[in-house]
Amino acid sequence: MIISKRLLRKKVRSLCIIYALLLLTSCSEDKKNDEFLARVNDSYLTREDIASLFDTSQTDISEINFLIKEWIRNELLFQKAIDEGVTDKKIYDDIIIKSSRELAVSLFIQDINSKFDVEYNEQDLLKFYSDNKQLFQNPEQTYHLNIAIFNNEDFAIKFRQLSIESNWQKAVQFTSGKEFVKTIKSDVILEENEIYPNQIIRPLKRMINNEISIVLSDENNNYYVFQLVKVFQPLEVYPFELVKELVREKYIAAKKSELFEKFLSELYSNNQIEIKEWKTK
Numbered sequence: 001m002i003i004s005k006r007l008l009r010k011k012v013r014s015l016c017i018i019y020a021l022l023l024l025t026s027c028s029e030d031k032k033n034d035e036f037l038a039r040v041n042d043s044y045l046t047r048e049d050i051a052s053l054f055d056t057s058q059t060d061i062s063e064i065n066f067l068i069k070e071w072i073r074n075e076l077l078f079q080k081a082i083d084e085g086v087t088d089k090k091i092y093d094d095i096i097i098k099s100s101r102e103l104a105v106s107l108f109i110q111d112i113n114s115k116f117d118v119e120y121n122e123q124d125l126l127k128f129y130s131d132n133k134q135l136f137q138n139p140e141q142t143y144h145l146n147i148a149i150f151n152n153e154d155f156a157i158k159f160r161q162l163s164i165e166s167n168w169q170k171a172v173q174f175t176s177g178k179e180f181v182k183t184i185k186s187d188v189i190l191e192e193n194e195i196y197p198n199q200i201i202r203p204l205k206r207m208i209n210n211e212i213s214i215v216l217s218d219e220n221n222n223y224y225v226f227q228l229v230k231v232f233q234p235l236e237v238y239p240f241e242l243v244k245e246l247v248r249e250k251y252i253a254a255k256k257s258e259l260f261e262k263f264l265s266e267l268y269s270n271n272q273i274e275i276k277e278w279k280t281k
Contacts, residue, residue, distance in 0.1 A: 038068050040075040045165060118255045126240065128251045133237045135250055140191045142205065144229040148184045149222050155180035156215045156223035163212050168227050182222065187242060206227060
């Protein structure tokens, strides 16, 4: 299942990657080669820097270009800050010390959580789903869709015809591995403002459950065929089978949180802690 919050996730992810890139490049001394993607004076950004942080084969080129431009912007400001003596100020050292402690704690928590082993079965997930249904609903109206994107109009028409004559799943099996297929996504859940291209929205609102759309195209000669499986009203709970993977993720996260709290309690017990009363002057 995919419940998309693209804009927020993309912004947070991009910011994290930009700061990581600044750290990588500022700690690297020998970047002077023909493989760098960008340079600001003696600071270099290489393909390896970016590839070390995420799978570039699964990332849109526009996002990579955005990251490069943001790296240049931040590197320019960072170098100017050094020139102006910002890094020589005491407040800078104080922030570095505080940040390093917070980073150490964060990395330690990640390490501890990665070592927690959570065992579960189908019944555990069903019970968690039943007890926490508020986690599996959306305050906005959402659309349960199957979406196929092609780079050839004739092939898109054939896919649509096959999905109508048989069903969506058989059409997907027929097209598997074919050269004209760009992507096929099943069981996607989107809010209206997350649906792309915009041409999809108008016919979508007139469709009934399980209806297959006509072939639509965008300015980049991509051809779309989609199926409206169902419209979920605001605060309607998604069925278990549709959100099973999300249930699993939240169940594991909840159990790991419990294990961490137990670990933290043991830390309190095994260390000397003293708290004195706060007295106002």
